[in-house]
Amino acid sequence: MVQIQSSVDAAKQKADPNAARDANVKGALARIKHKFIVMSGKGGVGKTSTAVNLSLALASLGHRVGIMDVDLHGPDVPRMLGLSGMLALGPNRKLNPIGYSKNLSAVSIESLTSTKDEAIIWRGPVKYSAIQQFIGDVEWGDLDFLVIDAPPGTGDEPLTVAQTVSDAKAIIVTTPQEVSLADVRKSINFCKTVKMEIFGLIENMSGFACPHCHTRIDLFGSGGGQKTAIAAGIPFLGQIPFDQKMVECGDAGVSYLQLNRQSPVSAAFDAIAQKMAGLLAAG
Amino acid sequence: MVQIQSSVDAAKQKADPNAARDANVKGALARIKHKFIVMSGKGGVGKTSTAVNLSLALASLGHRVGIMDVDLHGPDVPRMLGLSGMLALGPNRKLNPIGYSKNLSAVSIESLTSTKDEAIIWRGPVKYSAIQQFIGDVEWGDLDFLVIDAPPGTGDEPLTVAQTVSDAKAIIVTTPQEVSLADVRKSINFCKTVKMEIFGLIENMSGFACPHCHTRIDLFGSGGGQKTAIAAGIPFLGQIPFDQKMVECGDAGVSYLQLNRQSPVSAAFDAIAQKMAGLLAAG
Numbered sequence: 001m002v003q004i005q006s007s008v009d010a011a012k013q014k015a016d017p018n019a020a021r022d023a024n025v026k027g028a029l030a031r032i033k034h035k036f037i038v039m040s041g042k043g044g045v046g047k048t049s050t051a052v053n054l055s056l057a058l059a060s061l062g063h064r065v066g067i068m069d070v071d072l073h074g075p076d077v078p079r080m081l082g083l084s085g086m087l088a089l090g091p092n093r094k095l096n097p098i099g100y101s102k103n104l105s106a107v108s109i110e111s112l113t114s115t116k117d118e119a120i121i122w123r124g125p126v127k128y129s130a131i132q133q134f135i136g137d138v139e140w141g142d143l144d145f146l147v148i149d150a151p152p153g154t155g156d157e158p159l160t161v162a163q164t165v166s167d168a169k170a171i172i173v174t175t176p177q178e179v180s181l182a183d184v185r186k187s188i189n190f191c192k193t194v195k196m197e198i199f200g201l202i203e204n205m206s207g208f209a210c211p212h213c214h215t216r217i218d219l220f221g222s223g224g225g226q227k228t229a230i231a232a233g234i235p236f237l238g239q240i241p242f243d244q245k246m247v248e249c250g251d252a253g254v255s256y257l258q259l260n261r262q263s264p265v266s267a268a269f270d271a272i273a274q275k276m277a278g279l280l281a282a283g
Numbered sequence: 284m285v286q287i288q289s290s291v292d293a294a295k296q297k298a299d300p301n302a303a304r305d306a307n308v309k310g311a312l313a314r315i316k317h318k319f320i321v322m323s324g325k326g327g328v329g330k331t332s333t334a335v336n337l338s339l340a341l342a343s344l345g346h347r348v349g350i351m352d353v354d355l356h357g358p359d360v361p362r363m364l365g366l367s368g369m370l371a372l373g374p375n376r377k378l379n380p381i382g383y384s385k386n387l388s389a390v391s392i393e394s395l396t397s398t399k400d401e402a403i404i405w406r407g408p409v410k411y412s413a414i415q416q417f418i419g420d421v422e423w424g425d426l427d428f429l430v431i432d433a434p435p436g437t438g439d440e441p442l443t444v445a446q447t448v449s450d451a452k453a454i455i456v457t458t459p460q461e462v463s464l465a466d467v468r469k470s471i472n473f474c475k476t477v478k479m480e481i482f483g484l485i486e487n488m489s490g491f492a493c494p495h496c497h498t499r500i501d502l503f504g505s506g507g508g509q510k511t512a513i514a515a516g517i518p519f520l521g522q523i524p525f526d527q528k529m530v531e532c533g534d535a536g537v538s539y540l541q542l543n544r545q546s547p548v549s550a551a552f553d554a555i556a557q558k559m560a561g562l563l564a565a566g
Binding site: 042074079080154175178179208218220242 | 326500
């Protein structure tokens with residue numbers, strides 16, 4: 001399915017507001033305690049890995065977790081979780097998310113397209129509708145956490161999430177080098193502009209131990225994320241080292257966290273998940 | 284400058300076609316021999332580094348080169364080239380690109396915004412106009428090559444380039460791991476859908492030599508790009524190894540190619556630039 005829809009058509013559709021859809025969206029969101037949007041200034045910083053592993057870490061703490069992939073042009077969540085198959089229509093004519101485990105389920109555009117390698121060519125306004133449907137037309141049920149994986153940058157998808165999920169908190173992922181940090185400052189300003197609370201910043205791919213001589217190599221520098229968080233006055237959530245096993249697990253669709261419980265990477269994810277879970281205790 | 288412009292307004296603007304702008308765009312493109320759009324399926328694969336270093340390599344061969352940064356949400360070209368300052372209005376009321384050297388000049392959204400860290404929040408149709416202005420309202424002059432750095436994915440920016448620059452050839456950049464390759468296949472299908480010629484595929488960050496023990500480490504796997512090119516029936520342009528000095532040079536805004544002439548990375552870029560320059564001889 002490749003669609004090129006003109007913005008004029010889409011604007012017409014928007015001029016006829018769908019009150020039923022808005023009610024669906026509102027009803028679905030009311031049953032979810034905490035919503036996080038995982039953002040990044042630029043791509044390739046491990047944003048989806050972070051969203052997936054934080055979801056896994058929260059689920060392993062016993063919480064009910066949903067992960068919603070709104071990266072419409074590059075939906076990687078199903079591949080990283082090893083999920084395949086299409087979303088099925090359940091009772092109430094709503095789509096059932098794909099279950100990964102008893103308390104973790106996922107929705108992605110990839111679960112709605114039959115040919116995985118085709119490009120989604122959608123102009124902005126169509127994305128708005130798609131994301132609203134991901135919330136309102138999906139049977140998420142009662143959740144403690146919804147983790148939303150947004151595409152990099154400050155385009156239509158995060159803007160739609162900010163407008164639709166008014167109490168979403170942003171987790172911003174970056175790598176340590178300046179080219180990434182320049183873009184992450186844009187994400188921070190984006191959140192301020194659209195009045196979205198920033199839960200904190202994560203510095204990913206921060207340091208790497210050579211698997212042969214065990215010397216530490218700063219592939220992408222180190223410490224830049226923490227400095228940026230301090231300068232912007234936002235919480236710093238921690239550093240996650242680079243581990244090429246993470247790349248392998250992502251490709252194979254197996255859980256890095258389950259296979260590498262004792263690694264520094266797993267410890268970093270667990271610590272951040274516990275900060276997120278702390279919100280439940282706080283109310 | 285933060286702008287949130289509704290798609291309805293933008294659609295209205297488009298309904299009043301600007302014939303003068305179209306003529307400007309056509310006139311500017313007629314003076315440029317070969318146009319390349321550097322694309323990637325996902326971000327963080329080194330697409331901008333590749334666009335910048337290919338432009339430097341072509342310029343060092345003596346060709347007249349322009350680089351146009353249409354990554355509106357994450358414009359990294361000026362930083363990587365160490366360019367600052369704003370675009371100035373020249374004679375004919377056109378903007379002058381920023382000169383990097385005698386035969387390499389650049390245009391980026393960053394050279395039009397006064398505050399670098401503010402987010403550009405533009406819905407799709409506004410991007411269309413911005414990119415048209417980058418071509419038609421800029422005094423590019425006579426060029427052998429225009430290298431266009433597109434944002435990752437298959438969104439509004441590459442679509443606009445495909446519609447505006449009908450003879451642009453695509454260079455697709457990927458890293459070797461499967462999560463990237465899945466996205467790159469979408470870029471390949473995008474080009475086929477919009478009938479854009481694919482010049483070839485580059486596998487970036489392909490292998491890394493530990494600077495301490497010199498053992499080769501496949502940070503992101505290896506060989507996946509070549510396999511994907513063969514499977515898709517498109518030319519494979521070569522592998523570029525990972526070098527953390529490339530990250531450092533990008534951050535510092537200095538030319539990696541000039542400082543590291545004898546490296547395997549520079550040799551890889553030179554070889555690809557020579558393939559591009561071969562088009563001039565072919566007519």
